[in-house]
Amino acid sequence: MKKDSRKKATIYDLSVLSGSSASTVSAVLNGTWRKRRIKESTADLIRNLAEEQQYTTNQQARGLRSSRSGLIGLMLPVHDNRYFSSMAQTFEAHVRKRGQCPIVVSSSRDPEEERQTAETLVSYSIDELFICGATDPDSVHEICEAAGLKHINIDLPGTKVHSVVSDNYEGSRILTEAIIRQFPADNPLSSDELFLFGGRNDEASRERIRGFRDVKRELLGSDFEASIQPTNYSPNTARVAFEKFFNERQRLPRALFVNSSINFEGLLRFMSNHPRELFADLVVGCFDYDPFASFLPFPVLMIRQDVEGMITKAFELIKEPLSTPKVYFLRPELVAPRTALSGPLDGLKDIV
Amino acid sequence: MKKDSRKKATIYDLSVLSGSSASTVSAVLNGTWRKRRIKESTADLIRNLAEEQQYTTNQQARGLRSSRSGLIGLMLPVHDNRYFSSMAQTFEAHVRKRGQCPIVVSSSRDPEEERQTAETLVSYSIDELFICGATDPDSVHEICEAAGLKHINIDLPGTKVHSVVSDNYEGSRILTEAIIRQFPADNPLSSDELFLFGGRNDEASRERIRGFRDVKRELLGSDFEASIQPTNYSPNTARVAFEKFFNERQRLPRALFVNSSINFEGLLRFMSNHPRELFADLVVGCFDYDPFASFLPFPVLMIRQDVEGMITKAFELIKEPLSTPKVYFLRPELVAPRTALSGPLDGLKDIV
DNA sequence: CTTGTGTGCACAATCGATGGTGCAGAAAAC
DNA sequence: GTTTTCTGCACCATCGATTGTGCACACAAG
Known part of the structure; x- marks a missing residue:
């Protein structure tokens, strides 16, 4: 009653x-x-x-009094992508396990929006903030710092607090090498047949490009400026880049290193405008794992970043008092073509 | 200073x-x-x-006083899936446009977790709650009702407040018919060659099954009990179902209706254990759209649910005073094989 | 010069929980 | 029987905003 x-x-x-x-x-x-x-x-x-x-x-009252809220924030660039959505899924599971409330927000890779999002979260007195893939992590840091909010960088490193990122250089080396080895000895890939599409001028892309170039030089003897075609993390810009390439040469490279599944969607858009024969002998390596992409008609080598490992490490580090900011690297994993890995969803109990 | x-x-x-x-x-x-x-x-x-x-x-203080928080919640079954992650992405854009703060939480399709999540959100005095794909929307309703929290159902209907869902029956009819028409007149599909895998006993699955059966009877003359193989929304359970089917008959059906991209991942897992020739002549229809799935080696017909439309409609309806709860149906769209549609990410400005 | 009408703001209660402090009564020590 | 020590709890300020109410002063009307 x-x-x-x-x-x-x-x-x-x-x-x-x-x-x-x-x-x-x-x-x-x-x-x-x-x-x-x-x-x-x-x-x-x-x-x-x-x-x-x-x-x-009433959590607002409690939070007001204790200036804590029980909310743990995750700031993502975008939701609609298997890499980031698995990040969200994994993050949630961890936060739930600690009896707190996860709140996941995206900020579109826009530095201004990142800052505003951080301000908003601060105004709700969230207890911790995981900054994932931020374009400008350091200015988000300023905001957190000013509010006394614990935070940590994931995926893209900052210089002010600890960061947990993939070992993009090593991952890229592994992927590039795997792409090259995909070709038979009697008809090997040559340096001018392997291009990298996608990414932009961020730490991850730079490292991947470095790995790509190093392996090309080591295994194929050389590399050249134009083998890198940055397109930003946008499907459409990537599509345009592929179209342009194709229009200029009437063919695609024999092998592609695609710098994120988002850019891979640009390749899909290109594909939908061209006959499938064009892709019969294509080999693609993609830095990101998507189960469906792994089963495309041509060999798709993928790199799965260790999302579970990154989140786990981030949870450990975020509570540590800050000494000098360090960057922790987690080695990502090469995924052979036609591989369906289990993901965070497999951890859920089956409800019938 | x-x-x-x-x-x-x-x-x-x-x-x-x-x-x-x-x-x-x-x-x-x-x-x-x-x-x-x-x-x-x-x-x-x-x-x-x-x-x-x-x-x-300080939003906590403001919220305490005004018993509003500026937070708008979206409760999803899971994040890690293109359908739901595009839901999150679209939802966020709408909430942002209204100057409020989106908070997206998943509840694993577990009725108990749904209730707990709702309680938690209530305790933060969120202003509105969008209940997406809930297993037990009506008991979430009770919680919202008791707290005077406006809410609405999306994707799966409830009986206590308005719901916005896909027209699953019609979508299923369209998809089933398209699968059948995918086969040539000189070698048409027969009723016993078309099976539906996936889903469970929820409103969406029931409607899709009904559409599937109706079209089978209309176009193929008959249907049979075993043509429906529910597997729950779990990749692994789906994989097991495919394995079982295959072990019993040494082949797959010529055509599959897969009841969600999550179940489609179960097919991928099956595929990874079997030679690709097995799938050379397969035709798959999937209720959900995933750009990569659309480009698999065999024809994949997909249904894209109108996420943007659902969210828009839900935002309209949630403010309406509740008369008798209605269910609004939005017609989903058939997506031909090898189609790369644009998504919510394309709305973002390109940051270089 | 009084009454009336605006203008520009201050006061104080309030939202619901938290946590320091203090106090009455019982039990224990002397 | 008096003093000390526990128990078990109540009181009250506080967190930072919102909002109804009221008041002082200026100026206009009569």
């Missing part, structure tokens, strides 16, 4: 019902009651009433 | 600095100052100070 079934019960309601003070109710319900020497029986009474009244604590 | 550059400025700080009262500062900063007949010059002064002090309003 709620007094007013319309509005939520507060500790004051329970205080009246139980005959104790609001502070006693509060202590009982937030677990500090032993410290306050509340009788077991009083606690029981209050807990029962709370149950009966369907009491839940 | 902040007084204490460490802690955030409050209206009281600005009140001291400006020589006005806190209520004046508050009114100026939240826009109600004209109503309160504050002088333009006072307002200017305060706004400048706010800027200077990098004031941002």
Whole structure:
């Protein structure tokens, strides 16, 4: 029987019902009651009433008082992509395990939007912020710093706090080498037949390009300026780049290093305008893993970044007092063509 | 010059600095100052100070007082899937446009977790809740109702408030028919060669199954009980179902209707254990669109649900006073094989 | 010079929880 | 029987904003 079934019960309601003070109710319900020497029986009474009244604590009030909220934020560039959505999925599982509330927000890789998003999150007194793939992590840092908000960089490193990123150089080397080895000895790939499309001037792309170039030089003897075709992380810009390439030479390279599944979608758009024969002998390496992409008609070598590892490491590091900011590298994994890996969804129990 | 550059400025700080009262500062900063007949010059002064002090309003305090938070929630089954992640992406764009803060949370299709998630969101006084793909929307409704929280169902309908869902029956008919027409007249598909895998006993699956059966009977003359193989929304359960089918008959059906891209991942897992020749003549229809899936080696017909339309409609409906709960159907779209559609990411400005 | 009408703002209660402090009564020590 | 030590809890300020109310002063009307 709620007094007013319309509005939520507060500790004051329970205080009246139980005959104790609001502070006693509060202590009982937030677990500090032993410290306050509340009788077991009083606690029981209050807990029962709370149950009966369907009491839940008002987190805004609690947060206001304690300047903490129980919210843990993850800032992503975008949602709609298997890499970032698995990041979100994995992040949520970790936060839930700690009994807190995950809040995932995207900021479109726009530095201004990143800052605004951070400001917004700060204004809700979130407890920690995981900054994933931010274009300008350091200015997000300033905002967090000013608010005394713990934070950490994932995927793209910053210089002000610890970062957890993929070992993009090594991953890129592995991928580039695998692409090259995909070709038979009697008809090997030559340097001018392997191009990298996608990415932009961020740390990840730079490292991948470096790995790509190094391996090309080591295994194919040389590289050349035009083998890198940055397109930004946009499907459409990538599509345009492929079209342009194709229009100029009437063919695609024999092998492509595609710098993210988002750019790979640009290749798909290109493909939809061209006959499938054009891709019969193509070999693609993609820095990112997408299960469907792995089964395309041509060999697709993929790099799966260690999302679970990054999140785990980030959770460890975020609580550490900041010494000098370090960057932790996690080695990503090469995924052979036609491979369906399990993902964060497999951790969920099957509901029938 | 902040007084204490460490802690955030409050209206009281600005009140001291400006020589006005806190209520004046508050009114100026939240826009109600004209109503309160504050002088333009006072307002200017305060706004400048706010800027200077990098004031941002504490949303917890504001929310506590006004029992609103500016947070708009979206509850998803899972993140890691193109359908739901595009839902999140689209939702965010809409919420941002309204100047509010999106918060996206997943609840694993677990009714208990759905309820808990709803409780949590309620305790943060979120302003509206979009319930997407919930297993038990009606008990989430109870929670929202009790808290006076506006809410709406998306993707899977409830009976207590308005719902916006795909026209699954019609979509399924379109898809089934397209699968059948994919086969040539001289070697047409027969009823016993077309199976539906995936889904479970939810409204969407039931409607899709109904459409599937109706079209089979209309175009192929008959249907049979075993043509439906529910597997739950789990990649692995789907894989097992395919394995079982294959072990029993040493082949796959000529054509498959796969009831969600999640189940399609189960087919991928099956594929990775079998030679590609096995799939040379396969035709797959999938209820969900994924750009990479569309380019697999065999023809993949896909249904793209109108995410943008659903979100838009949901935003319209959620503010309407509740008459009798209605279900709004949005017709999904058939996507031909090898089609790369643009998505919510294309709306973002290109940052270089 | 008084009454009336605006203008421009300050005051104070309030939202719901937290946590420091203090106090009454019981039990234990002397 | 008095003093000390525990128990068990109540009181109250506080977090930072919002908002209804009221008041002082200026100016116009009568």
